[in-house]
Amino acid sequence: MVDNHFFTTALDEEGELLAVSTSTGFLERAPDSPEVAKRFADLHPGFAPVSAVIEANRCLYCFDAPCTVACPTHIDVPKFIKKIASGNLEGSARTILEANILGASCARACPVQVLCEGSCVMHRNNERPIEIGRLQRFAMDALHASGDPLPFSPGEETGKSVALIGGGPASLACAAELRRRGIRAEIFDARPLPGGLNTYGIAEYKLPLIESLHEIDMLAQLGVTFHFDTTVDAAKLALLEAQFDAVFLGVGLGTIHKLGVANEDRGGVTNALDFIAGYKSGAITMVPKKVAVIGGGNTAIDAANAAVRLGAEEVHMIYRRGPQQMSAFAFEYEHAKQEGVRFHFHVTPVGLVGEDRVEALKLAQLETSVDSSLVPKLEEGSELAVDLVVLAIGQGTHTSFLDGDKVQLDKGRIVVNRVNGQTSYPKFFAGGDCINGGREVVDAVADGKRAGIGIAAWLEVAHANA
Amino acid sequence: MPTLETTFAGIRCMNPFWLASAPPTNCGEQIMRAFDAGWGGAVWKTIGAPITNVSSRYSSIDWNGQRMMGLNNIELISDRPIEVNLREIAEVKKRYPKHVVIASLMVESKRETWHDIVQRAEDAGADGLELNFGCPHGMSERGMGSAVGQVPEYCERITAWVKEKARTPVIVKLTPNISDVRIPARAAKAGGADALSAINTINSITSIDLDTLEPRPNVDGKSSHGGYCGPAVKPIALNMVQQVMSDPLAALPMSGIGGIASWQDAAEFILLGSGTVQVCTAAMHYGYRIVEDMGDGLLAWMRRKGYETLGDFRGHSLPNVREWKNLNLNFKVVAHIHETKCIGCDLCYTACWDGAHQCIHLDRALPAEDVTRTPYEITAASRSVISMTPIPKLDAHNATDHGPHATPLARIPRVDEEHCVGCNLCSLVCPVPECITMERRDTGLPPETWEERVAKGAATETIAVTANPNL
Numbered sequence: 001m002v003d004n005h006f007f008t009t010a011l012d013e014e015g016e017l018l019a020v021s022t023s024t025g026f027l028e029r030a031p032d033s034p035e036v037a038k039r040f041a042d043l044h045p046g047f048a049p050v051s052a053v054i055e056a057n058r059c060l061y062c063f064d065a066p067c068t069v070a071c072p073t074h075i076d077v078p079k080f081i082k083k084i085a086s087g088n089l090e091g092s093a094r095t096i097l098e099a100n101i102l103g104a105s106c107a108r109a110c111p112v113q114v115l116c117e118g119s120c121v122m123h124r125n126n127e128r129p130i131e132i133g134r135l136q137r138f139a140m141d142a143l144h145a146s147g148d149p150l151p152f153s154p155g156e157e158t159g160k161s162v163a164l165i166g167g168g169p170a171s172l173a174c175a176a177e178l179r180r181r182g183i184r185a186e187i188f189d190a191r192p193l194p195g196g197l198n199t200y201g202i203a204e205y206k207l208p209l210i211e212s213l214h215e216i217d218m219l220a221q222l223g224v225t226f227h228f229d230t231t232v233d234a235a236k237l238a239l240l241e242a243q244f245d246a247v248f249l250g251v252g253l254g255t256i257h258k259l260g261v262a263n264e265d266r267g268g269v270t271n272a273l274d275f276i277a278g279y280k281s282g283a284i285t286m287v288p289k290k291v292a293v294i295g296g297g298n299t300a301i302d303a304a305n306a307a308v309r310l311g312a313e314e315v316h317m318i319y320r321r322g323p324q325q326m327s328a329f330a331f332e333y334e335h336a337k338q339e340g341v342r343f344h345f346h347v348t349p350v351g352l353v354g355e356d357r358v359e360a361l362k363l364a365q366l367e368t369s370v371d372s373s374l375v376p377k378l379e380e381g382s383e384l385a386v387d388l389v390v391l392a393i394g395q396g397t398h399t400s401f402l403d404g405d406k407v408q409l410d411k412g413r414i415v416v417n418r419v420n421g422q423t424s425y426p427k428f429f430a431g432g433d434c435i436n437g438g439r440e441v442v443d444a445v446a447d448g449k450r451a452g453i454g455i456a457a458w459l460e461v462a463h464a465n466a
Numbered sequence: 467m468p469t470l471e472t473t474f475a476g477i478r479c480m481n482p483f484w485l486a487s488a489p490p491t492n493c494g495e496q497i498m499r500a501f502d503a504g505w506g507g508a509v510w511k512t513i514g515a516p517i518t519n520v521s522s523r524y525s526s527i528d529w530n531g532q533r534m535m536g537l538n539n540i541e542l543i544s545d546r547p548i549e550v551n552l553r554e555i556a557e558v559k560k561r562y563p564k565h566v567v568i569a570s571l572m573v574e575s576k577r578e579t580w581h582d583i584v585q586r587a588e589d590a591g592a593d594g595l596e597l598n599f600g601c602p603h604g605m606s607e608r609g610m611g612s613a614v615g616q617v618p619e620y621c622e623r624i625t626a627w628v629k630e631k632a633r634t635p636v637i638v639k640l641t642p643n644i645s646d647v648r649i650p651a652r653a654a655k656a657g658g659a660d661a662l663s664a665i666n667t668i669n670s671i672t673s674i675d676l677d678t679l680e681p682r683p684n685v686d687g688k689s690s691h692g693g694y695c696g697p698a699v700k701p702i703a704l705n706m707v708q709q710v711m712s713d714p715l716a717a718l719p720m721s722g723i724g725g726i727a728s729w730q731d732a733a734e735f736i737l738l739g740s741g742t743v744q745v746c747t748a749a750m751h752y753g754y755r756i757v758e759d760m761g762d763g764l765l766a767w768m769r770r771k772g773y774e775t776l777g778d779f780r781g782h783s784l785p786n787v788r789e790w791k792n793l794n795l796n797f798k799v800v801a802h803i804h805e806t807k808c809i810g811c812d813l814c815y816t817a818c819w820d821g822a823h824q825c826i827h828l829d830r831a832l833p834a835e836d837v838t839r840t841p842y843e844i845t846a847a848s849r850s851v852i853s854m855t856p857i858p859k860l861d862a863h864n865a866t867d868h869g870p871h872a873t874p875l876a877r878i879p880r881v882d883e884e885h886c887v888g889c890n891l892c893s894l895v896c897p898v899p900e901c902i903t904m905e906r907r908d909t910g911l912p913p914e915t916w917e918e919r920v921a922k923g924a925a926t927e928t929i930a931v932t933a934n935p936n937l
Contacts, residue, residue: 057531060897063812063841064828066877069848072855085531114856124809124873125897297859327859418852440855450852 026193026226027217030210031282039309040204043335044108044134052138056085059130060121067116067132072446073100077116081135093143094151096136101176101449102169104144104215105198106442107136108207111298113331115442144214154223155182160459163188163244165232168196169441170432170448171250172219174421177452179222183459186225188232188240193281194220196252197433198441200277203302205309209280234401241427245462246455249407249414249423249430250448253438254398256391259294261351264389268358272303272392279306288387292316292361293341294349295392296326301333303390304341315341316384320348320366320374344384348376353383360385395438413437420454421447429455468768470506470761472776474741475635475661475719477593479566481506482732482776483757486723486744487570487596487639490754492544494554498561503754504761507566509663509744512543512598513551513587514572514610525672525682525689527698536698537747538672540683540690542604543572548583552590559591567591568637572598572610575620577627584631594634597625597659599650600641600666602693612666615641618653625657635660637721640706642699643669647706651716663721663744664710665703667693696747700725704738708787711739727756729763736776737783795919796911799888799904801826801881807901810877814892814902816841825885826892831876883907 047055059081067077075096083092096103112118112133120129160183164171167189175185193199199212220226232240232251241247256271258264270278272293278284291307293300296319307315317336319326322345326333337343344363351362361384364376397412408415408424414435416422421429431447433439470481484507485491485500497508519541529535544551559567569587573579587595599621601611614620621638628636638654640647642665651662669691673682681689703724710716722740726732727748735743748756773779803814803826818826819841828844829836854861881892893902 054531060811060813062810063816064845064848064877066810069851070853072853074849074853111855121809121811121873125811327857436854437857437860439857439860443855446853 026228027213029193030213031280033282033285035285036204036279036282037208040208040306043203043205044137046141047131047134047138049138052084052135053087055131056081056135058122059085060125062121066119066121067130070115070119071099072115072440072442073106073449074446075099075103075116075136077132080139081130081132084135084139089139089142090146090148090151092139096139097143097150097152099449100442100445101150101173101219102198102215102441102445103136104140105169105202105207105212106445107133107140108211109198109202109441111329111331111440114329144218149221150218152176152180152222154179157184158182158459158463160184160245160463161186161243162246162248162455163240164248164250165237165240166196166250166252166432166434167191167194167226167228168250168252168432169198169444170252170434170451171196171248172198172216172224173445173448174248174250174429174431174452174455175224175448176219176222177449178456179224181452181456183245183456184225185223186227186244188227188230188236190229190231192228194226194228196250197273200280201273201299202441203276203305204280205305232401234403237401245427245459247428248421248448248451248455249402249428249434250432250444251398251430252433253395256395257393259349259391259393261349263352263354264391266352266354266358267356268354268387269352269389269391272299272390273395275303275390276306279310284310286310287312289313290316290386291388291390292318292384292386293390293392294318295394296321296328297392297394298328298332300390300392301328301336301341303392304336305339307388307390308339308341312388315339316386317341317343318347318349318361318363318384319343319345322346347382348374349389350376350378350381352389358386358389361389395433397434399434416451417454419450420457421451422454422458426458429458468765468774470765470776472741474566474721475594475637477566477635478564479506479742480564481761482736482740482742483507483760484509484566484568484721484742484744485749485754486746487512487568487598488746488750489541490746490749493546493551494558497554497558497567500749500754500757501558501562501565504757505565505754507568507593507742509568509570509596510544510551510555510592512570512572512601513548513583514543515574516547517542517545517604519545520685522683522685525692526696527672534696534747534751536670536672536694537696537750538667538670538683538692538694540603540685540692543598543601548586552586555587555590555592559593566593568594568596570596570598570639571628572601572605575609575614575624577630580624580627581631584628588632588634592634594637594661595628595632596637596639596663597628598639598666599624599654600639602641602643602667602669603691612641612643615639615650615666616644618649621650622653622657625654625659629658637661637663639666639723640664640710641666642702642706642724646709648709648713648716651710651713651718655716655718659718661719661721661741662710662716663723665699665706665724667695668699668702670694695725696751697725697727700731704734707735707740708738708784711781712784712787727751729760729767732760732764733767733779734783736780738787739781739784741776741780791917792915794913795916796909796914798907798909800883800886800907801888801890801892802903802905803879803881803892804901804903805873805878807898808873808878809898809901810873811897812877812879813895813897815879817891817895822889822891823885823887825882825887826879827882828876828879830878830880831874835880837882 061078080092080095116132117129164187167187178185195212287310291312293304347363350364353360365380366374406425414430429451431451432444487509491508492511523541526534527536569592599615605611606613638659719741721742722735723744732743896902
């Protein structure tokens with residue numbers, strides 16, 4: 001347990017009460033990097049008030065709106081948009097927050113093109129969907145600028161308590177539901193700041209770290225307790241299980257896969273998550289001239305764009321299949337091309353060149369064999385001079401600390417009842433990347449919300465039966 | 467080639483577009499610029515004993531992001547000396563002899579005073595006179611404006627006084643702030659008026675400042691009811707023009723006024739019998755330049771319709787406005803949703819359920835028709851769906867199932883034609899042109915009006931009950 005001076009109540013390893021925080025204090029510990037702020041200016045700047053009202057007035061106010069259905073948290077989109085049009089910004093923000101306690105982050109980080117805006121009926125009317133994401137941000141920014149707290153109060157204390165493992169969006173959303181129902185919520189996170197990938201993993205031009213922390217600071221005022229720099233292993237989990245009425249697992253995914261070639265631990269090789277967290281927290285402020293990112297997902301795109309903005313002269317993306325097969329969203333691919341990222345398709349790294357540090361990547365052309373697996377054609381290899389290699393070839397799972405017999409897993413993912421987030425072990429609930437395989441912030445929030453409501457209902461039944 | 471040239475109560479007009487008596491016609495310099503922009507005529511800002519105005523004077527209603535759907539004002543008649551206005555009328559007429567200048571007049575209700583102002587206005591060169599019996603604020607408290615227009619006897623008497631003196635056509639401008647506009651119109655005609663203009667502005671309070679609780683326009687914390695105009699009043703004006711023009715005791719050459727801003731508006735007023743149209747709010751909003759498209763658009767429409775002159779269609783819609791009792795009760799239309807155009811907003815569904823007769827249903831994707839599901843049940847079902855961000859590598863089985871696509875069948879509503887009363891509401895709320903059309907259905911019955919039905923001695927209430935699809 002660290003940073004004891006922040007805390008007023010918490011339990012130590014032996015279950016003794018320790019001093020813990022009333023004021024969360026983490027906002028003051030946020031890194032301040034003007035250089036990063038300058039290089040990662042808003043990709044989609046907020047609306048000016050006049051523009052927001054004009055855009056809000058375009059909304060048709062659909063019945064059973066497809067945008068609301070598409071949103072994993074089912075934000076009542078026409079309702080909050082009409083409140084912007086009417087000048088009721090307080091009500092607009094509350095409408096968003098009632099469905100999605102991280103409405104500010106999601107407004108910026110959501111891939112709206114494949115969610116709310118993707119389902120907007122205006123595509124079929126005048127081909128311009130309502131800019132729902134920016135309108136949501138407008139309402140949330142107005143709330144934040146007002147200095148008002150969240151428009152919710154903690155419920156009357158029930159005496160029940162829940163430990164939440166991992167401080168990402170799933171746990172935060174779950175904690176908010178618990179607090180609104182008078183259930184104590186204590187979050188245990190391995191990092192020094194809360195928010196998980198919401199704080200450390202989203203491209204800064206979409207969601208600045210400080211915005212994530214600000215939002216969590218507001219949420220924490222519902223009475224959520226944080227334990228930072230706290231890794232939960234099997235022994236710790238057993239302890240928490242004994243001390244709390246329920247446990248929520250919001251542990252996300254594990255580390256990024258290795259490439260599987262010789263010498264990849266040498267200097268100049270890193271992974272996308274560490275790279276993105278590094279620049280967002282101010283630890284990385286510049287990159288060498290030539291950067292290669294291996295992978296074809298959204299995280300790979302974020303890393304490549306970051307490398308451009310951090311000053312790389314050449315940024316290469318190395319992907320083993322074609323552009324159609326990239327798991328990155330189409331709009332992310334387009335964005336990366338605009339940033340100047342160079343794409344290399346149907347190639348794979350087969351070796352690293354360099355003594356102490358990487359100097360070049362050995363690439364091989366890939367061809368698809370009869371069983372549709374990819375086979376490198378080593379005779380058609382090439383070398384690409386690079387100073388930094390960033391791996392973004394998918395994350396493993398992080399569930400080995402769970403007793404496999406107790407909690408049912410599927411390919412490392414925790415199996416839950418999607419309606420209430422309950423695992424096969426009734427006292428454990430779970431949500432976010434660790435159950436859904438790695439999706440968006442909004443999916444984690446939806447999982448956490450359902451689990452928070454599910455835990456409260458389960459505790460109520462358990463209490464009634466006791 | 468069609469022409470916009472016309473003659474109104476004997477006054478030759480190069481086009482039917484006149485600026486109404488209001489701030490855009492305050493002075494000669496403005497009116498000359500307006501003529502340069504294409505206006506065929508201008509009714510001078512009402513001339514009378516100079517007054518003192520208040521500050522501020524205007525207030526408006528915005529709607530859905532659009533400014534000035536309705537405008538009100540508490541400005542009085544011209545605050546310039548009579549001699550200045552008359553001198554400028556003479557100057558304008560000298561420079562623009564073919565353009566129409568009408569002097570709008572308002573003086574105290576004395577015969578000699580009216581005779582005097584009529585003489586002076588005509589001596590200045592005005593092509594006609596408009597008697598302002600309509601201004602609803604301020605002047606009415608002094609026994610002028612709508613205080614005259616609201617009393618048929620005054621209307622008739624003053625019109626007659628003016629006609630004793632006038633050599634040019636006399637237009638009486640009517641106030642809408644009265645229960646039956648035909649009564650003062652008949653009085654004006656009885657008094658010898660050559661023409662009418664309608665409508666003047668409508669009594670209104672446009673808004674209250676929710677911070678100060680003070681009404682607008684704000685004059686030192688207070689306000690007064692003002693005259694309402696702009697697009698919002700057009701339907702009221704059309705109705706009043708039609709009422710007057712369909713009444714043989716009232717009908718005279720009509721200069722239509724009220725919310726006119728486009729060639730379509732102008733065409734509608736002409737179809738209900740107007741010989742010219744007067745415009746104010748639109749010119750105050752966008753300037754004199756709007757007249758260009760009013761003329762251009764009207765000529766293009768006339769070409770499409772095969773009309774050579776305004777007379778070819780003037781008043782042609784009047785016979786189509788009837789009293790309700792003369793409408794065919796056996797005419798039936800039902801809503802038809804063109805599914806290829808439907809974008810799935812389902813505004814028609816919610817409008818029909820909450821605002822009409824519950825005969826549009828969202829059951830096309832269900833195994834069988836289900837008219838029992840309420841809007842609440844449909845919404846609740848949607849909110850319980852577990853939606854996820856589509857991630858191609860995780861959702862290989864439906865990797866293409868995201869982003870914009872055709873309207874799903876479940877969101878294309880179905881009209882229950884048997885129960886549809888043909889109210890039009892769905893087609894009015896539908897944002898897509900031509901997506902919902904009202905289709906005629908043959909009832910197999912000959913046309914029959916309510917009046918005819920009563921005349922036959924039929925038990926109308928019984929028929930009403932048995933023929934009502936919603937019972």
